[in-house]
Amino acid sequence: xxxxxxxxxxxxxxxxxxxxxxxxxxxxxxxxxxxxxxxxxxxxxxxxxxxxxxxxxxxxxxxxxxxxxxxxxxxxxxxxxxxxxxxxxxxxxxxxxxxxxxxxxxxxxxxxxxxxxxxxxxxxxxxxxxxxxxxxxxxxxxxxxxxxxxxxxxxxxxxxxxxxxxxxxxxxxxxxxxxxxxxxxxxxxxxxxxxxxxxxxxxxxxxxxxxxxxxxxxxxxxxxxxxxxxxxxxxxxxxxxxxxxxxxxxxxxxxxxxxxxxx
Amino acid sequence: xxxxxxxxxxxxxxxxxxxxxxxxxxxxxxxxxxxxxxxxxxxxxxxxxxxxxxxxxxxxxxxxxxxxxxxxxxxxxxxxxxxxxxxxxxxxxxxxxxxxxxxxxxxxxxxxxxxxxxxxxxxxxxxxxxxxxxxxxxxxxxxxxxxxxxxxxxxxxxxxxxxxxxxxxxxxxxxxxxxxxxxxxxxxxxxxxxxxxxxxxxxxxxxxxxxxxxxxxxxxxxxxxxxxxxxxxxxxxxxxxxxxxxxxxxxxxxxxxxxxxxxxxxxxxxxxxxxxxxxxxxxxxxxxxxxxxxxxxxxxxxxxxxxxxxxxxxxxxxxxxxxxxxxxxxxxxxxxxxxxxxxxxxxxxxxxxxxxxxxxxxxxxxxxxxxxxxxxxxxxxxxxxxxxxxxxxxxxxxxxxxxxxxxxxxxxxxxxxxxxxxxxxxxxxxxxxxxxxxxxxxxxxxxxxxxxxxxxxxxxxxxxxxxxxxxxxxxxxxxxxxxxxxxxxxxxxxxxxxxxxxxxxxxxxxxxxxxxxxxxxxxxxxxxxxx
Numbered sequence: 157x158x159x160x161x162x163x164x165x166x167x168x169x170x171x172x173x174x175x176x177x178x179x180x181x182x183x184x185x186x187x188x189x190x191x192x193x194x195x196x197x198x199x200x201x202x203x204x205x206x207x208x209x210x211x212x213x214x215x216x217x218x219x220x221x222x223x224x225x226x227x228x229x230x231x232x233x234x235x236x237x238x239x240x241x242x243x244x245x246x247x248x249x250x251x252x253x254x255x256x257x258x259x260x261x262x263x264x265x266x267x268x269x270x271x272x273x274x275x276x277x278x279x280x281x282x283x284x285x286x287x288x289x290x291x292x293x294x295x296x297x298x299x300x301x302x303x304x305x306x307x308x309x310x311x312x313x314x315x316x317x318x319x320x321x322x323x324x325x326x327x328x329x330x331x332x333x334x335x336x337x338x339x340x341x342x343x344x345x346x347x348x349x350x351x352x353x354x355x356x357x358x359x360x361x362x363x364x365x366x367x368x369x370x371x372x373x374x375x376x377x378x379x380x381x382x383x384x385x386x387x388x389x390x391x392x393x394x395x396x397x398x399x400x401x402x403x404x405x406x407x408x409x410x411x412x413x414x415x416x417x418x419x
Numbered sequence: 420x421x422x423x424x425x426x427x428x429x430x431x432x433x434x435x436x437x438x439x440x441x442x443x444x445x446x447x448x449x450x451x452x453x454x455x456x457x458x459x460x461x462x463x464x465x466x467x468x469x470x471x472x473x474x475x476x477x478x479x480x481x482x483x484x485x486x487x488x489x490x491x492x493x494x495x496x497x498x499x500x501x502x503x504x505x506x507x508x509x510x511x512x513x514x515x516x517x518x519x520x521x522x523x524x525x526x527x528x529x530x531x532x533x534x535x536x537x538x539x540x541x542x543x544x545x546x547x548x549x550x551x552x553x554x555x556x557x558x559x560x561x562x563x564x565x566x567x568x569x570x571x572x573x574x575x576x577x578x579x580x581x582x583x584x585x586x587x588x589x590x591x592x593x594x595x596x597x598x599x600x601x602x603x604x605x606x607x608x609x610x611x612x613x614x615x616x617x618x619x620x621x622x623x624x625x626x627x628x629x630x631x632x633x634x635x636x637x638x639x640x641x642x643x644x645x646x647x648x649x650x651x652x653x654x655x656x657x658x659x660x661x662x663x664x665x666x667x668x669x670x671x672x673x674x675x676x677x678x679x680x681x682x683x684x685x686x687x688x689x690x691x692x693x694x695x696x697x698x699x700x701x702x703x704x705x706x707x708x709x710x711x712x713x714x715x716x717x718x719x720x721x722x723x724x725x726x727x728x729x730x731x732x733x734x735x736x737x738x739x740x741x742x743x744x745x746x747x748x749x750x751x752x753x754x755x756x757x758x759x760x761x762x763x764x765x766x767x768x769x770x771x772x773x774x775x776x777x778x779x780x781x782x783x784x785x786x787x788x789x790x791x792x793x794x795x796x797x798x799x800x801x802x803x804x805x806x807x808x809x810x811x812x813x814x815x816x817x818x819x820x821x822x823x824x825x826x827x828x829x830x831x832x833x834x835x836x837x838x839x840x841x842x843x844x845x846x847x848x849x850x851x852x853x854x855x856x857x858x859x860x861x862x863x864x865x866x867x868x869x870x871x872x873x874x875x876x877x878x879x880x881x882x883x884x885x886x887x888x889x890x891x892x893x894x895x896x897x898x899x900x901x902x903x904x905x906x907x908x909x910x911x912x913x914x915x916x917x918x919x920x921x922x923x924x925x926x927x928x929x930x931x932x933x934x935x936x937x938x939x940x941x942x943x944x945x946x947x948x949x950x
């Protein structure tokens with residue numbers, strides 16, 4: 157039945173970064189965890205991956221508590237903001253890494269690598285060095301690497317935010333198709349609501365370590381839980397959005413003031 | 420996570436236990452021995468003691484200043500100048516640092532005669548130009564040039580931009596280098612023993628003389644205490660400087676920061692090249708001395724070393740001493756690599772979780788660098804017979820003492836590289852199914868591989884030249900080459916001196932070969948290490 161977080165809290169030093177979170181992700185569902193930077197969403201994701209220790213509550217997969225399961229046995233794929241490809245391996249070596257860890261034989265590895273490079277739109281890139289790739293290509297390889305061992309759950313930590321805007325929109329559209337085609341269950345962490353709306357089946361809004369609202373993109377957009385959520389999202393779905401930062405422009409705003417975002 | 424904690428605990432315990440048994444205990448025993456006989460007060464009241472302290476610190480300060488002045492232009496050349504032959508300069512500068520102290524002492528004796536203070540200061544500086552050039556140059560190469568460009572664009576002259584922008588940014592590295600150099604100079608043993616004769620003594624040589632010749636243990640213990648206080652102070656200063664260095668700077672890949680020098684910058688390049696030539700001078704002098712006798716050029720020293728003449732003076736042939744040296748240093752390096760790499764791994768892991776603890780452990784592991792090797796060696800003699808298996812008369816003791824000296828160097832070479840690896844790479848590997856051990860093999864090892872080889876190479880040559888502790892522990896019938904040298908120069912006769920010079924040249928050849936190999940390995944990985 158997928159991932160269930162019950163009453164999960166995570167301390168980061170003295171601070172309570174995640175506070176009493178309940179969340180469920182069904183099989184094959186893509187959930188976006190949306191919130192401003194510093195709201196604890198990345199910490200939550202890291203706790204799910206097993207990289208951060210929770211101070212109370214539980215992370216469970218198919219109703220099995222994962223407390224005693226170390227990172228490398230959880231079979232959750234993780235994509236970082238900036239790829240984090242292994243620089244000493246070529247593209248194929250990166251994509252095959254998880255398969256190798258699971259002891260797949262060479263032929264199975266090669267087949268799966270080819271299949272995934274095809275899926276992410278980089279066929280024939282196997283022997284390239286990762287340093288020769290553009291930022292967008294690196295993220296595609298990072299995605300292929302995470303998907304290759306068929307993870308139960310894919311964790312995406314701001315996967316597009318290091319890219320420039322044109323690339324981000326392009327890759328967001330690709331990613332949406334790709335996740336559906338791979339049938340992946342995914343938890344996407346982002347501060348960009350455009351990205352969340354484009355990719356997710358369901359959105360969870362996070363603020364100061366707490367989930368303040370969950371719902372489909374449509375529900376969240378139409379009926380924000382409170383004024384702060386509305387302000388964070390921009391109050392209507394229809395209004396124009398800033399060309400540089402993507403945030404909605406209120407009707408009353410002077411365009412000149414908003415243009416400062418563009419440096 | 421609990422498994423990782425246990426592994427970290429065990430990983431930390433092994434090198435620390437080694438440190439406790441083979442460093443802290445012997446040193447404490449020596450100090451206790453001294454304190455027990457209540458002679459410490461007398462020693463501290465003796466004006467001669469404070470003259471010794473003054474001379475030790477004075478010559479160390481002078482040597483440090485000379486090393487800094489000589490090292491900075493070289494650091495600049497290595498870091499910022501896109502000129503040919505940089506690799507060669509790096510090699511030339513590095514060699515003195517790993518040359519056995521006795522060899523350097525002999526080299527300066529061959530150049531300047533037995534002429535006291537100036538020779539001591541120059542010889543100590545000679546060693547440490549490499550520390551300044553590498554520590555400062557390493558940071559300099561990674562400093563963002565654009566801050567300097569910005570200052571120039573704002574109207575600062577080249578010199579002004581250097582003093583107001585670059586120099587403050589380099590301050591942590593300079594501070595760290597000064598602390599280390601001062602430490603080395605204050606505890607330098609072989610050089611002072613060879614060049615100072617009976618006239619000029621430092622704390623280190625005085626400790627040696629009092630324990631070995633005068634059997635004045637309380638005196639030696641009191642002096643050890645004084646030295647220990649100075650060492651801990653210098654280490655603290657270094658640790659503070661290092662902490663600042665590793666955090667606040669905008670670093671760039673070094674390839675982007677080197678430029679072709681222009682205008683007045685050639686003056687600095689000229690100064691750097693002069694330093695390089697000066698560094699080569701004692702080396703050549705040593706080679707010339709080893710080949711010349713009163714009757715002209717001759718290989719007499721070398722042939723005597725291989726033959727009966729050495730056997731009659733040393734009890735063994737020169738060849739046997741050389742083989743013994745190589746084998747002992749190999750064992751020491753193996754042990755030090757095991758302990759040092761283990762400690763570096765634990766330290767790199769600990770800093771992310773427990774910064775304070777990591778810092779304390781880091782400092783503890785650096786202590787052997789500064790404490791008199793002579794004290795350690797003598798401490799072994801006092802304590803080791805309480806261990807099972809009668810270690811005191813065992814040949815195992817020499818590699819143990821050498822490993823203790825080498826381990827800090829290995830940690831300082833490997834640790835910065837491990838710390839520079841983005842932790843998220845390890846996390847990526849873990850989420851892909853790699854166990855902690857597998858992560859180390861797949862991520863850390865490929866990155867640190869080159870620096871591990873470099874550390875082993877450096878460790879080997881340092882072990883090969885170790886003299887302070889070895890001179891205490893070696894059995895009379897199985898001397899290492901440095902010990903053989905010290906025996907040869909204490910005997911009269913031209914042939915003995917000739918053989919000593921020849922041994923030094925042999926040691927130097929092995930050292931140079933090892934360093935050249937290390938430099939080849941390190942190219943491309945851009946020396947992140949601090950030495």
